[in-house]
Amino acid sequence: MAEQSATREEIKNALIVALDVPSYEDASAIVSELGDAVSFYKIGLELLFDGGLRLAHELRDAGKLVFLDMKLLDIGNTVEKAVRNIARLGVNYLTIHAVDGKTLRAAKEGKGASELKLLGVTVLTSLTKEDLAEQGISESPQELVLRRARMAHTIGIDGVIASGLEARAIREAVGSDFTIITPGIRPVGSAANDQARAMTPRDAILAGANHLVVGRPVLNAPDRKMAALAIQDEIRDAFSTLKQ
Secondary structure (H helix, E strand, O other), X not given: OOOOOOOHHHHHHHEEEEOOOOOHHHHHHHHHHHHHHOOEEEEOHHHHHHHHHHHHHHHHHOOOEEEEEEEEOOOHXXXXXXXXXXXXXXXXXXXXXXXXXXXXXXXXXXXXXOOXXXXXXXXXXXXXXXXXXXXOOOOOHHHHHHHHHHHXXXXXXXXXXXXXXXXXXXXXXXOOOOXXXXXXXXXXXXXXXXXXXXXXXXXXXXXXXXXXXXXXXXXXXXXXXXXXXXXXXXXXXXXXXXXX
């Protein structure tokens, strides 16, 4: 990416719009409103139970990229079988919690030879050092993210979910052949809401993120398409800076 100008498709694919809404009807309306401006969507737990899988099939059939944010965490046998079934859906990405090697290895086994990409969730971007301390974890969010990212990379997981604040350290630790997807993205002037470790689109790309997950700054905008295009402008600017 740093050696040549990013294509329009690459810029579009770098933005993942999070369909964090309560119903299939709401999500379908958003997808329709965004039209060709957005090519990549995240479906999470909220939408999953109100037509989320139906929408995933429709998005896939329409040529869109689909990211199922399931954050799987269970005994290995259950994770393996769940991933095997999810791989049959034909979606592009799936999240699992990167808390231990058994869970990650089970997910990789379930993925098999499918084209599904597995992403390890390192530390939720809403969590602070104090939150981790409540869990009995003495590491800072940055230290824990880096440790879990290294573990995921060693096991052969395709990438991780991590704050843009940790993206640079991850990239330096594991190299370029590893996907970093960054949530908690807030364009300049946006409210942080419940994101404790937020970053602007431009800064996240410059730090090493491949894709950015954006929800409320697009979903709550008066003109959603214009909001998405403005974020893509920030992404384009970051790619141009990397080229220099």
